[in-house]
Amino acid sequence: MDNSGDELYPIAILIDELRSEDVQLRLNAIHRVSTIALALGPQRARDELIPFLQDSLDDEDEVLLALAEELGRGMDEYIGGKDWAHLLLGPLENLATVEETLVRDKATESITKISTLLSPAQVEEFFVPLLRRLSTADWFTSRTSGASLYPPAYPQSSDATKDELRKLFLGLASDDTPMVRRAAAKWLGPFVKTFSKQHVISDALPIYRKLSSDDQDSVRLLTVEDLIAIAEKLDPAEVKEQLLSSIRAEVGDKSWRVRYMVATHFVKLAEAVGVDIVREELVGAFVQLLKDNEAEVRTAAAGQIPGFAKLLPPEVILARILPCVRDLSLDASQHVRAALGTQISGLAPLLGREATTEHLLPLFLHMLKDEFPDVRLNIISKLELVNTVIGIDCLAQSLLPAIVELAEDKQWRVRQAIIEYIPLLATQLGVKFFDEQLGNLCMSWLGDNVYSIRESATINLRKLTEVFGVEWARGTIVPKVLQMGSHPNYLFRMTTIFAITTIAPTLTLEIIRDNVLATVIALVKDPIPNIRFNVAKSLEVLALTLANKGAEGHDVAQRRIVPAVETLRNDPDADVRYFAGRALERARAGEISETTIFGVLWVL
Known part of the structure; x- marks a missing residue:
């Protein structure tokens, strides 16, 4: 060139x-x-x-x-x-x-x-000099950048260069500028992972001790992860000899931000130090964090409860951890209680059926009545863990009154969480118990004043049909849904259409032909345009469903759905005409897969 x-x-x-x-x-x-x-x-x-x-x-x-x-x-x-x-x-x-x-x-x-x-030669010739320049530059921004480059540089360096890099990093940890010391504290952990055990003890520990005793808590809080990295490189005896005093100092640090970081990483720390130190030292330290004066620390510690408890025998959990859990369930901070609500169910598999029934169930009942909705929501969302331990019968007998009460909770997210839990309950309880205790409750959600609840309620009906079968739906769900189709309030009529559209793919040809179609077709002449274009959508799904029922289903669609859709094609409302045109095209089509039907449902 x-x-x-x-x-x-x-x-x-x-x-x-x-x-x-x-x-x-x-x-x-x-x-x-x-x-x-x-x-x-x-x-x-x-x-x-x-x-x-x-x-x-x-x-x-x-x-x-x-x-x-x-x-x-x-x-x-x-x-x-x-x-x-x-x-x-x-x-x-x-x-x-x-x-x-x-x-x-x-x-x-x-x-x-x-x-x-880079090759080792390139590292020595180009990368290490760059690192040296950044680490010794006059302006602190260069030195903070340099701290992050030691972990990739160190493994490829010669022994002499490694000695120099450890000394240079010590210089960063001793820097006059807090920002540089923070960078050193942040990157000491990854740097230590590249060390041999000998250099962890001879070089990394002095750097850690210098940083963990820094007068700036913004530096000290970053050393918690350094402590874990060092512990992972040592055996339990060395941890006990070299790090025990440091662990105690971090747990009892005067700054709540440092204690918060210890609480946040407590399970990792416990896994790194070994079982003996966990039982001798860390149980007491964890209890101390669970009882900390600062709500933020208690919140972080609550999030570690199941993970830490896995490292303990059941008797220690009952004697040391569970009393703290009871106190946290009554904590003045709603955020602490909410964090506990997310985690407390994780104790059930560790304690077993008898202890869970005796000790945890009363706490669940109490927290299900908490004034803060997130607490109630978090408990509900994790109940499946408890169910696997004590069985649905015991859970239902204990919690069913609370569940029924929460089904009418003023917070719609709590009501929605209950709805999502209903199919699991139904599967375990059986049809008779469900009809007696929860059937009317499920239908009442269809009239909720929040759209998301009504939508979830219709999806719930489809799941229940899959659990109990089509004949159960024909006798229990379908009549109540269709009855709402003549309600004077248009929202109830709209819910009828949504419910039919959602459960249609699970129904038989006979139910659609003999029960459902008459109600939907009657709503073709509804005075509300929103009703009519949703009728068009529903007829589209019904046509797709019938097309999959063979020749007879296709014949029903042609005789009953096509004339109704053609009526809607002449509707004065443009949206109604659009959806009617699409429905007519589907109704005249041949057999369509179930995947396509659910794809249409998702779009609708």
């Missing part, structure tokens, strides 16, 4: 666009960097494009962010492959020093990606 003017064209355009005052134009240019590199070829991309990008940093953060991302997105392919990937480190190093945090983070992320392409 010669040096004609045409060959300079791509880089010239890029230069012009990057110098434009239009930010969007500069952004577009950055997003086309790989295309321009491809047009230039590897040699010119290395000789012209990369130096240009390194020397022409834009002052707009949005453009810099895009450049940092593009350089880490397979750019090595366009400059000659892995052997030349180190050239991308130059512009990325500049981006890793800018003031905007998002740009620096994206630049270091791209550097990390590129480091995986």
Whole structure:
């Protein structure tokens, strides 16, 4: 390739666009960097494009962010492959020093990606010097970026370089600027994972102790994950010798934010330190967090209850953890109670049937009456875990009155959660018990004043039909649904249409022909346009359903549905005419799969 003017064209355009005052134009240019590199070829991309990008940093953060991302997105392919990937480190190093945090983070992320392409020789020659420059730079932004690059650099470095990197990182942990110490605390954990056990004890522990005793709680709270990473590299005896005092200090830290981080990661910490330390030390520490003065800490600890309890024998759970759970169920903070509501059911499989019945069921009953709706909602949504332990009969006898009460809860989300739980209850209780205790309740939801409840109620009817069978639906559900079709309130008539449309695919030809069609066709002349176009939708689904019932079903659709739909095609309302036209097309079609029917239902 010669040096004609045409060959300079791509880089010239890029230069012009990057110098434009239009930010969007500069952004577009950055997003086309790989295309321009491809047009230039590897040699010119290395000789012209990369130096240009390194020397022409834009002052707009949005453009810099895009450049940092593009350089880490397979750019090595366009400059000659892995052997030349180190050239991308130059512009990325500049981006890793800018003031905007998002740009620096994206630049270091791209550097990390590129480091995986480098050979050990390239790491020593290009990556380590970059890391050295960033870690010792005058401005703190460079040093914070440098902290994130030690984990990818360390494994590929020589032993002498590893010694230097550990010392450099200690310098970051001792930095005068809190932002740099925070970065060191954030990245110490990933860095420790690359250490040998010897260097964990000799180098990582002193760095951790320095950071965990920092006067800034924003630094100390980040050391919780460092503690876990170090514990995972040591055996239980070493953890007991080296880390026990640190664990106690973190749990009892004067800052609630540090204690919150300990509570949030408590299960990971417990899994890392070993069973003996869990039972000797961490049970007491966990109880301390569950009783913390700050609601945020108690909330985080409540979220760890089932995971931590899995590490304990049932007698310890009953003696030490369960009293705290009782206290939390009465906590003054609604957020603590809500967090407990999500987790408390997880104790049932650990305690077994007898202990769950004796100790947990009373707490469920109490929390189902909590004044905060999220508490009630969280308990309901997790009841299936309890059901698997104590059985539906016991659960129903204990909780059915509360469930019936919640079915009329003033918060619609609670009512909806109960509806979604009904099919499980129905499956376990059997048809007789269901009809006596819950049948009328399920039908009452069809008249709820919240649309989402009415919609969920119709879906519930379809699930119940699948559980108890079509003949049960014919005698129990269908008559009550069709009766609402003549209700003076149009919302009830609308619900009839929705319910029929939803359950139609589960019904037999006879039920549709002898019971359902008359009610739907009668609503073709309803005075409310919304009713009529939903009738058109319903007739479409009924036509599809009948088409799958064979020749007789197709004949019923032609004789009864097609004339009704043709009436709607002449409706004065445009929406009604549109849906009627679509329904007519479906009604005249042949056999259609059940998947298609449910696809239409989903669209409707």
